[in-house]
Amino acid sequence: MKLGKIKRINDLRSVWQHETKDFSKWLAQECNLQQLSDAIGIDIVLEECESSVGSFNVDLYAIEEGAERRFIIENQLEDTNHDHLGKLITYASGKGAEVIVWIVKRARDEHRQAIEWLNQNTGVKIGFFLVEIELWQIDDSAIAPKFNVVERPNDWAKQMKNVASLSETKQLQLNFWQQLSEYIKSNESFAKEFSARKAQPQHWYDLSVGSSSYHVSLTVNTQKKRLGAEIYIPDDKDKFAMFKQYAQEVEESVGGKVEWREADKATRIITLYSYDISNESQWNFAFEWLMNKALIFKRIAKQFDK
Incomplete structure (x- = not known):
């Protein structure tokens, strides 16, 4: 040779x-x-x-x-x-x-x-x-x-310099997203679709779907005890209206209730699930639910963004 x-x-x-x-x-x-x-x-x-x-x-x-x-x-x-x-x-x-x-x-x-x-x-x-x-x-x-x-x-x-000053809720959020990042990296089916992002002590975690005008956002609400997955559109009402034309198809793909929320600029296509993240031993279930919904929303974006 x-x-x-x-x-x-x-x-x-x-x-x-x-x-x-x-x-x-x-x-x-x-x-x-x-x-x-x-x-x-x-x-x-x-x-x-x-x-x-x-x-x-x-x-x-x-x-x-x-x-x-x-x-x-x-x-x-x-x-x-x-x-x-x-x-x-x-x-x-x-x-x-x-x-x-x-x-x-x-x-x-x-x-x-x-x-x-x-x-x-x-x-x-x-x-x-x-x-x-x-x-x-x-x-x-x-x-x-x-x-x-x-x-x-x-x-x-x-992050370690700042963790000591975080509230208990913020520390919980940070730990949850850090472990989600590791979950993405270790799961081939998700890793090939999404790049794991740096975890932050906040209630959301964003994932790219290949567009600069919108992205998938994953959320945790510790007070209302629920998870969320959504297509988040910062400032494009026309794009939101375009997706809403396919509302029935979107809801069928998501396999559950979908909320179409409009604010002054940002719009959201979101699905929610009742869940308490305080039990760390059950986090893998939460990760699986979030990432499966993220994958569905990415496919929806690819299918209907014309």
Whole structure:
């Protein structure tokens, strides 16, 4: 058997001559942005290239798919420097970003330490990623990019800093969603349909269904003792009306009562189930109910979103 020889292409500018005109334009393509999403573990949806921040522009401005977290992505086809670190902070502030991604050729030790320090000393909602972009080739094959994450948020450490101050209900919610995330990862039929999200001490847990205009949301109500699964549409009444045209088919697919709720902006297509999550030994039943309903809602969205 003849094997190829793998080699690293050190000159990034042999492929992308200019950061903005070439690399940012390449990264903005959906298939390439997906590679970055896979590397950092968060689904990214591009909003704008060269997005204005006062008299400056951030390379890419994006949001998390199925959620409201704002991203900035700053590219640097060279070693990290203080100038770009300063820009990163400026752009994050100007955009109110919660996820900050710095893509570079090589991360200097002092800048790795700076990003690590920022992750340790910012709030639980803020996360910094330092990512090296590499180019590899096997013999004369096409050159392939690889994102190597060298610094990332320590979400567990940040959460632990805040758990002590959480109420009993918030601690229960956090634990419930953390175990649901593990349940998704360990269940192949659900893992191939949904990416497990970071758990938060709140009553909802969002899942992407491949659309930026709506997502599936799972809920727990500890006071009324019930679970909920829904299609949540933040601000698109036309989309809600479109789904409602198929109300009978939706209810038949869900296999139970469906409520069609409208507020000033947001709309919800929701089904509920009486359940008390205080009994941890029964959580697997709750996880199964929630994820089966999430899967049904994803199929509904695919079938009727025309």
